[in-house]
Amino acid sequence: MGTAMEHGRGAVPDMSRPEAGVTLLSEWAAPPGRQEVVADAVAGTWAGRWPGGLLSRSCLTGADGPWVAQLSQWANDDAARAFAASSEPRLAEQVTEAVPGTQWVGTVPYLRCRGRQFGLRRIPGCIVLVGHEFDAPDLVRARQWVDATFALPASGPPPGLISTHFHVSADGSRVLNYAEWTSHDEHRAASVPGAAREQGGAAAREQGTAPAGADSSGHPDPGSWPGPARTTIRRFSPHRHTTGRFRHP
Missing domain, CATH: 3.30.70 (Alpha-Beta Plaits)
Structure with a gap:
């Protein structure tokens, strides 16, 4: 069982941590000028949720385009795949409903x-x-x-x-x-x-x-x-x- 701790704005994940064998990259295309709003909406969908095997999650805002990215680090491959297949589409739908005009590009699981x-x-x-x-x-x-x-x-x-x-x-x-x-x-x-x-x-x-x-x-x-x-x-x-x-x- 676990709880979440949010770090200060601008903090980044430790991509070298050895236990983080799987990283899910999720991307959205935000309406013009609304990257931070979409990023906050992405973070908000996780309120009260911290699945087993999840080590960290980070939101990034695009500097040169409409992109918003979320990287979540996982210690358990099965947990990451299950989340990507079931929970992630539902949470992505919540984001697109919260900020009209947002498009979910998709989620890809990566191995370190x-x-x-x-x-x-x-x-x-x-x-x-x-x-x-x-x-x-x-x-x-x-x-x-x-x-x-x-x-x-x-x-x-x-x-x-x-x-x-x-x-x-x-x-x-x-x-x-x-x-x-x-x-x-x-x-x-x-x-x-x-x-x-x-x-x-x-x-x-x-x-x-x-x-x-x-x-x-x-x-x-x-x-x-x-x-x-x-x-x-x-x-x-x-x-x-x-x-x-x-x-x-």
Whole structure:
């Protein structure tokens, strides 16, 4: 049995915690200018609910578009899947009813794969979700792609990058990189045309946007690796974060 404790605004989850083997990523498209309202509605649907196996949940608001994201960390794969299949659609419907014009994009379960922290722990002001979608489900291939990306030589992380945390979807059709940055400006600076070339490809590689087989500028070598067919990069601000406090008999 457990209760929930909400942290201050801007707090973020610990994506490196070893017991969090499963992360559910839920996304909404909010009406213009209403991301925070939708994020608060998402948080409100959890009032009084803290399912067994749930470790934390976090809401993020989109910095460059209509997106609202929720990440929930789970210790139990069965509990996460059961929640995604039954409770999540019902809670998502409550959000879309509370804020008319909101669209629920869906929920994808991810398995923790690999992560990397650069230097001392710092407070992130920007979360970048880099999503890679493959042409077909293949869990082995997805994990190998992450391993190959980590194996690429790099001159070091770009300024402002705090950490990267790679996850693969349960069916192997997607890879998610949750990247922490000190600020939106630092990420924008690393993302401008030519930045990857000037930094020896570090920005693209450490964000997970350069596939294995990329040259020193971070540009892909066509046909050298069966990488993702589609990549999306979305920038978010931390909004609300809640963790569970469990009581043992």
